[in-house]
Amino acid sequence: MKKWKIVWWILLLLLVGIQFFRPERNVAAVAGPHDIQTAYAMSPELQGVFKRACNDCHTNNTEYPWYANIQPVAWWLNNHVKDGKRHLNLSEFMHYSLAKQYHKVEEIAHEVNDGGMPLSSYTLVHTNAKLTAEEKKMISDWCEAVRDTMKAKYPADSLIRKKPAPKK
Helix, strand or coil: CHHHHHHHHHHHHHHHHHHHCCCCCCCCCCCCCCCHHHCCCCCHHHHHHHHHHCHHHHCCCCCCCHHHHCCCHHHHHHHHHHHHHHHCCHHHHHHCCHHHHHHHHHHHHHHHHCCCCCCHHHHHHCHHHCCCHHHHHHHHHHHHHHHHHHHHHCCHHHHCCCCCCCCC
16 A cells, blocks of 8 residues: 555656646747738638637647646647648748648648548537538638639649659
8 A cells, every 4th residue: 555655646746747847839929921821811701710720730829728738738739739830830831832832722621621620639629620611611712712823823833743753
């Protein structure tokens, strides 16, 4: 019985101790010049949809819930945000090559329409992030309009992702 008390005390001390090791927050003061909206306008309604369903993981400005102050949850959330931004960062979108921008916009529509985004693990807690059929169509239509704008503005070969030559 005494062994279990020692184990519980050690676990409690570890749990308290890890509270002092927090990851850096993903918070930018304002949208920067490389944000997707600097080149491709969104209606206020669409901005609202992106804000509640996409921006926490895919921009440089995450709105953290209260439980993000508790370790190890904060570490898990931090990894989740980093992974989301690695796949698509709407705040740095204009840094991407034209071909990558074109592909990412297509990917946004595909992921949203297939139900891959937002992630079910995100919508489980953030129920307001679940997209309605109308919102999915709004995103899809916007993505199509962005791609049409790009096709009209840039040469076709600049919108095609080049595959690296095979190594010899």
